[in-house]
Amino acid sequence: MPSCLIESPQKPIQGQSLYHTCLSVLDRLALVNGFQQFLDSPVQKTQLLNTDPVTKLWNLCQLGTPLYTLFNALDPKEPLTLEYNHNLNQANNAKAIVYHFLVSCRKELDFAEEDLFGITDIFLDDTNGFVKVVNTITKILQILQDRGVISAKSPNRNSDPNAPKDTRDKIVLELLETERKYVQDMELLQASTKEHKIYIPYNILTKFFYVFIQSYMRELQIQKILSPDTVHYLFANLNALVDFQRRFLIQLEDIAEKPAQDQQLGLLFVQTEDAFIVYEPYCSNYYAAQDLVKEKAAELQKLDHVLSPTHQLLSMLIKPIQRICKYPLLMSSLLKSTNPSWQSYPQLIQGSEAIRRVAEKVNETQRKQENLQLVQDLKKRMDDWKGPPIDSHGALLLQEKLMVTVNDLDREHLILLFEKAILICKELKEGSKNRLTKTNTIMKKKRRASIQAKGTISVNRITHILNKSTASGGKYYSSSNSNSVQQFTLKFRNEEQLKQWEAVIDKTRMNIQSTSSSTPLLPTPSQSTSDKTSFIDSLDDDDDDESTKKFIRPIASSSSRLSELANIPLSLLLSSTSTSTSTSTSSASSGSSYFPPSLLSPVTLTGSQDTLKVKLTYNEGVYCIVTPHQIKFSDLMERVEKKIKIVANLKPNAVLRLKYRDEDGDHITISSDDDVQMAFESRGQNTVNLFVTL
Structure with missing residues (x-):
């Protein structure tokens, strides 16, 4: 180190x-x-x-x-x-x-x-x-x-007279020691002179975050590496945060001196709940500070011997965020290990709830700030945006790269959930370069790929949400005429992520239903009758796969139907355009909604825990499916045939063969369950490349 x-x-x-x-x-x-x-x-x-x-x-x-x-x-x-x-x-x-x-x-x-x-x-x-x-x-x-005026011997008051006796004592000790790591030895690095120099390993400095980072902050000012305003933007209210953290530790130390049954740790968190608000401005500023570190990396290199700006400094700045998330876990463990008959137990429950609220509030503040920055970034990267202003969709609530399944075709898209709409986008390649992902280095941020909108779904047009991971069977449609409805499925990495999206979408729908009128969104001037591809088809179309473009299904050319569709936002078309006009008439007469019920598609949420992304190469085209890690050969072939035969318009009796490339570059035929596992073991990260032939 x-x-x-x-x-x-x-x-x-x-x-x-x-x-x-x-x-x-x-x-x-x-x-x-x-x-x-x-x-x-x-x-x-x-x-x-x-x-x-x-x-x-x-x-x-x-x-x-x-x-x-x-x-x-x-x-x-x-x-x-x-x-x-x-x-x-x-x-x-x-x-x-x-x-x-x-x-x-x-x-x-x-x-x-x-x-x-x-x-x-x-x-x-x-x-x-x-x-x-x-x-x-x-x-x-x-x-x-x-000088011998007073005795050199002083009581060792810092040592614990009693070693931890049980799990609870160990948790209290962990809480105390980890808290000390933030604020102890505050004098260690607070001033700067030429007379005394101390060499401190980086792994030791990380234990004393506040001491070190304040010293680093002062060094930036003393050496005039950054302007005072820039230093303020970088560290926000760090001094106030340090002050609070010292006071909190002082009270924690005082409580820890008392017998276990008299330790009112819960009361401490209850009494300091409001004071923890000091974390909100710091945490909400974190992403701006992160960007500032990257922007000022050249200047910060002057203190590279202290901290590497692009790695170590960033890891130090995030420590308060990590700490605020740690408190609820420690309090939860403390609550479980405390005797419920103790008088302090009810206070401990209240304290646990208080710090949980604090963490949630800080996380929410940080998330909102992050989303504001994401929206600004989205505006800069959006390619040929012809829809209404992105800000008109309300605040950004959630965003994630997810697999979207439409007509049995899987595509990875960037899904952005706003207060009023779901925006479905994809990142475009830059020439022959691969699309940029979250794992790119920070220096590549300025060269991030542009984004293309593939569709917009107004939240108030979502009639139902079906969680397929818990559904007992069958599909849930918003119309009795199931043949007229097309669905799109969002696939998540795990159940927790799925539930989060399901809850937020449902809450957003309820908010809109209770506060907004039924006036529909009107199309922008750029949305004309010349649009020849439905929203579903636009999701089917993958710009990266030229071979798939010939399989796009155009909208029916009926002049009367096309005229009607021109007055409906194209992004909301979730059903085939062959739907009878009688349905539209009945809906319009009801006055409850501008859109026919058959056009309102349920959003299907699917958990994909322990899944793999499988890229299928066929006739120079690449197609994606998602499978479980432990899938049988017969089930895999069924999915492959379903995918390839649809996009390639093959005959139902066509026999497909599946191969994978081993480490020597040879193509090995897959014909058994063992072969499937061998192929999956050759994957890169969470993606498997397979080759399909006739």
Whole structure:
């Protein structure tokens, strides 16, 4: 793994969180002469979860006078004397005391700027600044220890007195340790000087995401590699996210110190649910940040010794997204391993539900932002778009590359589900190059293939959704005249994906039915009577396979029928054009819909878990089918014959032979179940290439 050279102002406290660092500082301050009086009396009222050592130390520092006591313990030449200005209020007097403390540290102790903090770092409610305060106090305590003024020995408060006893303890420990990996040793990489350099392996840095990424962010600014605005666009509200994460860890550490039955972890998540909103702007900005990293890759190469911009930096930026998705899993495991009779159990249920809502909200925000970018990308890549503006279809809800089956022909298309329509597209090849996929490198993004719209289906024209993976048998049509209806089938990778699409489509249909009128979508001027191919036929037509074009079925040339169809959006034609006009008349008279019922096709959703895409080469044409991994030879041949005989217009009694190419380049005949498995084992990724002959 690569190592990273980062400059640090001081030696960090290894393995300690801010919570335990402050705990150690308080223990050592108790040894300073005259300091015990501040520790014995509360400095201000605190809430239940604010009795942690970080809050206690912070409150002491905001008084100002404890800092005088600490400084005078060094026996300086010019001790600090407490003088109140009666013209100032208590808060401003405290700030004046802190100011004189900082001046004396600079003068008497010769502290550099990076060893000190600013006055606002004490009084602002921001842990990013308070970490600097803790560093300064720790440095003074170290001087007292080196001079023998206080004892060098301090209690090891960071070690767990009891090892995990059961599964629940292990889960709590995992939650705590993984949380520490984000925020512990915040001082490690926060400043940059030329005096101290630390070599840190990259695999260690990934454990301290917030520490490292904040340092990286500052290095970009210090070296002026990127403008301040660009840095902001790249890291969004990272500082606010770090501040929240520190506070969350502080409370988590405090809870973990208590006995298992008294650990109110559920309450912590309930109380911080609203504060977790800080994740939303960061996560919604992630894809924009990702694009910015790619755009500024050349400039970011100046810090390539720290992080590779196109790999390591991107993997670091995604960590908060991964973390927010991890919380519900940890809470679910914790809930299962907790005794239901404990008083804290109901709170744990509430906490689990709270963080689940947080994760869902963040995911939804991120998904919406991603979809906005996808739509903008779609507009740029759309080839010869003649339909209505894409924005008129509403917000993009889902998008995926899926296998679409029409008339027993399988084609891979890009399916985009909008609020008002389903857009079916395909990526076009660029010359002889293969179409670009999600696996392409980021540097190829600017050369992504153009997209061609193959059809549009208005959501309010979908009458039924049939889940074929759970259907008991038979097909479900929207018309009693099943011969007049054509279906298209969407095939998904797994049941989870299928259910997601089914639920969203159904919800979208219900929303439209409850809020929209029955006024139909009118065709655009570009949609004229010169269109000679139905929507179904356009899906059958694969631009990549020239040999299939001769099998396209044209619309019937009846002048009266063609005139009627010209007033209907071509993209909605899901049935054959030979349907009798009487059906159209009855529908129009009802006034409920502009389109005849026979034109409203059900969308069939099919799960394709453990399936393979099989490319069949026949007479220089390539045709696709989808099969299970474990398919018998007889079943495979049945599918092959059904596909090839339809597209090639072969006689029913034509005998087809199937072959595959082995690693030596030889064509091997497939004639048994074992041969099928041998052919499938020769596949590339999830695609098998087979050859069909007569």
